[in-house]
Amino acid sequence: MASQETRTLSPSRRGLLLGGLLLLSFLLYANTVFSGFVYDDHSQIETNPYVHSFRYIGKLFGTSLLAQQGKQAPPNFYRPLSNVFYLICHELFGESPAGYHLVCVLVHCMAVWLVFVVGSKLFRDEWLGLLAGFLFALHPVHVEPVAWIDGIGDPLVTAFLLVAFWFYLRLGEESGPRWGIYAGTILAFLAGMFTKETAIIFPVLAVVFEHFFRPDRSAIPITQKLSRYTGLWLALAAYLALRVAAVGQFIPSQLHSEVTRSEALYSALALIGQYARKLVWPTPLIAFYPFQKSTSPFELPVLVGFGVLLLFVGLFFLLWKHAHLYSFTLIWMALAVAPALNTRWMTASVFAERYLYLPSVAFSWLVAGAMLWIWSRAGTRESARTLRWAFAAGLGVLACFATYATVARTFDWRNDRSLVVSTLRAQPNSSHIHVQYGIFRWSEGAHAEAEMEWKVALMLNPESVEAMAELGRAMLEAKQYDQAIRMLQRAISLKPHFTMAHVLLGQVWEAEGKTSDAEIEYCRAVEIYPANTEAREALGMLYLKAGRLKDAEQQFLVAVSVVPDLPSWRALGEIYGAENRNDQAEDAWQHLLTFERFDPKAHLALGHIYLAKGMYPEAQKEFEACLLMDPANKEALAGVSKLNELGASAGNHAPAAR
16 A cells, blocks of 8 residues: 655645646536436425424424424434525525535535545545545545435535544644644534434544554553543434434334344345445446345345455455555445444435445545555556556546546436436336336326336335325326225325325315315324425315315415415415405415416406505506406406496506505
8 A cells, every 4th residue: 555654745736636626526516506406305405394494493403304294204314404404505595406506516525625635634645635535526426415405414424524533633643732623523523413323433433543543542541542532422422312302212213124133134235245336336326226125145145245245354454464544444434334234224215325425435545545556566667657657547547437427427316307217217126216207207198108107116016105196196087986095095004104195095085075084184194294285285175165264274374384386375365365354365366476477367366456455556457467368357357347437547546555
């Protein structure tokens, strides 16, 4: 490996190369600024009321990451700073995804810079730090957490842990008072834990580094070593106490209870092989990897994973003996990926590319060190110089391939459709992706093709409640009510807290005229997922049709507080109009017109409101707008006639005072 003598770059060369590195890091992902909200961005940002206002800041620190989804999501994740990130971006950029994407790219650039800074300090070699930075910037496996807004947790937690480790390295270098360094270490560590649970590995890293890798470890008394990392363990204890208070549990819920302990072990070995492959050769890149548990130690993926583990252990002992400090990179990688190996508490995405963002930091340091070692071993003879240039040319070709793969992959994350299509192309056996593609085809009017996609999804996974719900929707549309009821009740029996199944079943009951049964299902959906606008709007419309205006108003007000969309504002306009609450009706119809400027009913309603208020010019304008879109509208014609009788057209009289 590279020499442990301190190697630095001249200030001018450092500035030029580092500037080029950061520019490259930005340009690789610059086109993501034109991407939209994708996948979980919709539920985590667009329809999450808790990240739309600072009045919920206490809620963000007092509940789980997915609190807005109610009982539908398990309280496994306590990541308040991730939600604070969305909240700040919402305050800055509103509903525009461009700003979010720009900040995500800048956070990634910061992580690249920190890979350089910390790597240079750890290995005392700025060439190594710079090369590692380039490797980290070019790695295509990073596209998911950088191009996907909801994946920002991994770049953020990586940046925070790198800052914490930079401070921790300084504890062995600074003399005199070091409270500022202690505080920086602990604060950065806390920020990492409040961003993503993966940060809890840091105290273990600190202990291992302190006792086995810090250069002055043999000359430092044990009490001083303990003092360096005790604060980290106390901070971890405080975080865990807050986590229990916020989400009500210490251990995450088992989301894959069907996996036995032995199967979890076999599956972990299979995942080790899968992660190693993606780290070394990141292709193909897929947004959603179907999980197939391993049931035998003799399955090929398990054997491959076991082989990778043996190679990893062998490499560790080799580096421990011949390049001691580099064996620390293997410990970093192992600890960073370890939390993602327990399949029993992972989400549906048991394997995900974003989980490699933090491990790839150490991977980049290790590979950079290996490259420099190979370069130095080539020597300075003429033949050696030829080998060096051949080696450099090979690396250049790999860099070009990595650049192409990274940029091409960012286009897959441009919108939901491009992501689903690219994923289905790479992973045709994914039940979840077939469901999503069917949803797109349904929205495009290809109903027969959509139903076929959902049937394929159900064939691939007979317990796919998503596919059952969508097929239930199709049966409802075709008025096959008995079949729809059976399908949706089956989905609910498999997943009682699946909100959409309850909403659709309620719609089936409502179509059959069983309004009391429909109300029960809608109320169950609202109880499960209070911020679900489809459930709120369905229940609100049921109440509106029954003349229960107060109950309907309550549902629609909650709906517009989450997502201020057209159906809810229309319903509120009708409710307020029926109750002669003209000011509130005016506000509702004006909100509706922000979504649909050419809505004749809204203009007609506003015309009547302004006529009643004596605001004749405004009434004239609204009636004429209605007639522009619906020339035969009798109410608008009558309104204009009434204004003519009053002699109060907009051209003759000033508007009345409000």
